[in-house]
Amino acid sequence: MGQRSRSLTSTALLPAPELADRICPSPTAAEAPCGLGVPASWAGSCCCRQHRPWQVSGRAVSPRGVQGRRGELGAGGAPSWQGKVCGRPLPAPLLPLQAAGPVMPRTSGTARWCVPAAPRTATRWTPWCCRPRAPTSSTRAARPASGWSAARGASRAMQRPQVPAPAADAVPHPQGWSPRPHAVAVMLLIPADFHLTLDTAQRYQKVKGFGGSVTDSAAINIQSLSKEAQSHLLRSYFSEEGIEYNLVRVPMASTDFSVRLYTYADAEGDFELKHFNLTEEDTRMKIPILQAAQAVAKRPLSLYASPWTSPVWMKTNGAMTGRGTLKGNPGDKYHKAWAKYFIRFLDEYAKHNLTFWAVTAGNEPTAGEIVFYPFQCLGFSPEHQRDFIAQDLGPALANSSHRHVQLIILDDQRVMLPYWAQVVLKDPVAASYISGIGIHWYLDFLAPIDLTLSITHHLFPNYFLLSTEASTGSYFWEPRVVLGGWDRGSKYSHSILTDLNNYVTGWTDWNLALDLQGGPNWSKNYVDSPVIVDSSKDVFYKQPMFYHMGHFSKFIPEGSQRVGLAVSKKCRRCELEHTAFLRPDGAVVLVVLNRSPMDVSFGISDPRVGFIEATAPSDSIQTFLWKQPA
Incomplete structure (x- = not known):
């Protein structure tokens, strides 16, 4: 028998309008996405989660990724995300954003995708959220191209996932996935005085x-x-x-x-x-x-x-x-x-x-x-x-x-x-x-960062x-390519966050794209990559590593400077990792990674702007972006 695997539900906030060629419909004027040049009256939060795959009219929908135009995914099966567009003009410059309702992919005919009805806005960036959820049925590991089967579904951002009964028609899942013991996300209630306070007077390295x-x-x-x-x-x-x-x-x-x-x-x-x-x-x-x-x-x-x-x-x-x-x-x-x-x-x-x-x-x-x-x-x-x-x-x-x-x-x-x-x-x-x-x-585990x-x-x-x-999948005991490997994305974010908080100015991944084997190469030294190409179908898959990288590369441009971020008290029962940067355009970026199996409530304070309460879902990465007054 191969490794056991899990399926995941989603409450995803989708990435950039063009990245998925819009899996979500265009927002209305009242729900315009927050952008890179953020006006003082806008604020945004971006969070990544993962979802449950499903079958589309008998055609394989492969492991988790982003749905888009032919070439990225191709007809006849593709990674898919269900998602929400988030972002509203707010009366105050720093308040929680509300999300539009979930959007489901079409299921008639072969695999399809949504395209924006309105013209694309290249200067806007839509908040997003990825997070692994509860396990469902699992079967013998196999090559992912053989297809997936699971009930289609979506939930609101804070809705608890349900564990479905094993599917009678369950099909093989990709190699490398193993079940996690928790059936539902656990909300960890933190005292109100647990919060992160921005201090832009403290300046560190530039990116x-x-x-x-x-x-x-x-x-x-x-x-x-x-x-x-x-x-x-x-x-x-x-x-x-x-x-x-x-x-x-x-x-x-x-x-x-x-x-x-x-x-x-x-x-x-x-x-x-x-x-x-x-x-x-x-x-x-x-x-x-x-x-x-x-x-x-x-x-x-x-x-x-x-x-x-x-x-x-x-x-x-x-x-x-x-x-x-x-x-x-x-x-x-x-x-x-x-x-x-x-x-x-x-x-x-x-x-x-x-x-x-x-x-x-x-x-x-x-x-x-x-x-x-x-x-x-x-x-x-x-x-x-x-x-x-x-x-x-x-x-x-x-x-x-x-x-x-x-x-x-x-x-x-x-x-x-x-x-x-x-x-x-x-x-x-x-x-x-x-x-x-x-x-x-590769040998970070032997070398304490401090x-x-x-x-x-x-x-x-x-x-x-x-x-x-x-790169991931490089150790001899690891599977080389794990399609939809959420934990590998979390490893990237953990490394980037700890590096940034210890004076590193940038972070470079290894191969931009590899094939389903993790090559090709003469040395048979196969590893994983944020983008996996299946040339036989003229498709490529954007892995969770791709989106974890995007939380940094998209929102923290060259010239951004790390600033102080004080924690009011140590949260002994949670594992929040975070860093904050002041961008050249005057916007503040806060990235929060939660690798624990618990949802964590916390506060964000910017003395020049205000205070909000936030929640870091279990196994998630979030990016908060707001404009400071001139």
């Missing part, structure tokens, strides 16, 4: 942004879709209609998420890099996707590049994988050639009108110190990286036409901090070329911290 990586695998999956579907996917990620990613990590040559191993300079002994060339993976895949993303994005995109390995003729072990570093010593011809490799990459991309905000000194330099490491890598100790930057890479960037490109060190697990930063940044020459420190999340990120920030406050890679 660089949020985004993902255009790997070879991501590019293959995006280009496997029709032109219309490709456009829809990129608009969902980058446009004002979507969640507005503004950070994009671009690998320099191949990674474990490529279908072959290659570099740009494989000619033996080519120290002058006369035979340096981009590959088809760049010119036909990654570059067109980056150009298309830039074309649909309103916010400027910040690209940053990371190399996984040097050409094998530069390496001590003569292989792209396994334990090996650069031959020779910093300052010699091998290190000069490797530094020049960075410049040539930037030169070639500039010919395609793609300029980079930053480069990292190398992806996971500690991996190249591991014997039999299975993926592309290039080993560096902190001392080696320090000297390479001081003598080779730093001067190469400074003396090129790319002197504006910022340099990020580490690009590896935060368990290496603060030691790595102390070794590299205490050298004044190396430090003069460096702007920030990159971190990955003993790594916070200490590093206080030791080196003039260097930004940036999360440069994260």
Whole structure:
């Protein structure tokens, strides 16, 4: 027998008008959605929940996602959300918003979707809410394309879900889902004096942004879709209609998420890099996707590049994988050639009108110190990286036409901090070329955040911290792809919130899109992704991770600054996580994550505006947005 699984009900508040191509009908004038440029008389709350899938006229409705036009979902079955539009003009600038009634998808014929009757308003953003609910019947795990069956239903935001009897015609659910023991959400009543108080006088780090990586695998999956579907996917990620990613990590040559191993300079002994060339993976895949993303994005995109390995003729072990570093010593011809490799990459991309905000000194330099490491890598100790930057890479960037490109060190697990930063940044020459420190999340459980990120920030406050890679399904004991995996979205939000509250300036996901297996790639290192593509049906699925990311990327634009948020008392029986930012347009953003099985009541106080009472539903993420008086 496979794993047991659950179905979930929904009281969802839907995301942006264009994201689902409007699963909800257009709001009336009295129910206009709150927007990014929020007038002082508007306020909004955005909350995410999850719902119960159902069968549409005998056609499969696959795991949870968002219903939209063909290309995102396709005819004959798709992820679906039922939802509400929320947002009303209020007499006071900070009062709870009321939601319109739930909207059910059509069920006649094959799977269909709703389209707004009124013209779309690109500058507006509709509040939304996702939350797992009570378990229903479950059966043997199977491939999700075989379909779903459950009773259709909706509930008001605070209505208790009911546990239906096992369905006689229950069909297999996706892999990786397991039942939770609670049948109903539990309301946790908190004393009235438990509230969050905003303090904009306390200022912390400014945000660089949020985004993902255009790997070879991501590019293959995006280009496997029709032109219309490709456009829809990129608009969902980058446009004002979507969640507005503004950070994009671009690998320099191949990674474990490529279908072959290659570099740009494989000619033996080519120290002058006369035979340096981009590959088809760049010119036909990654570059067109980056150009298309830039074309649909309103916010400027910040690209940053990371190399996984040097050409094998530069390496001590003569292989792209396994334990090996650069031959020779910093300052010699091998290190000069490797530094020049960075410049040539930037030169070639500039010919395609793609300029980079930053480069990292190398992806996971500690991996190249591991014997039999299975993926592309290039080993560096902190001392080696320090000297390479001081003598080779730093001067190469400074003396090129790319002197504006910022340099990020580490690009590896935060368990290496603060030691790595102390070794590299205490050298004044190396430090003069460096702007920030990159971190990955895979070993966070070994590295308490207050003993790594916070200490590093206080030791080196003039260097930004940036999360440069994260993915779920990467541990050997985990299922690779879990369609509709709510817990994986919660892991993303938990990581982002804790990072932001410890001076991190941005957060970058790994692959923008993968297939149903979690690839393709040469290494068979399959993982999950916020967007899963099924090219055989010309569809893609927006996972809960996508919407968790959107609570940050959409509402906390570049230039936003974290501000103080005081808690009146510790809530020992609940697990609220939260952060607050003041945006460049003067709006305040408060994100609240509740990973507990209980609904939590709390208050929000802004001394300049007022006070409201709110509820964080169990297993939910919420975003509150309001305008402060000038």
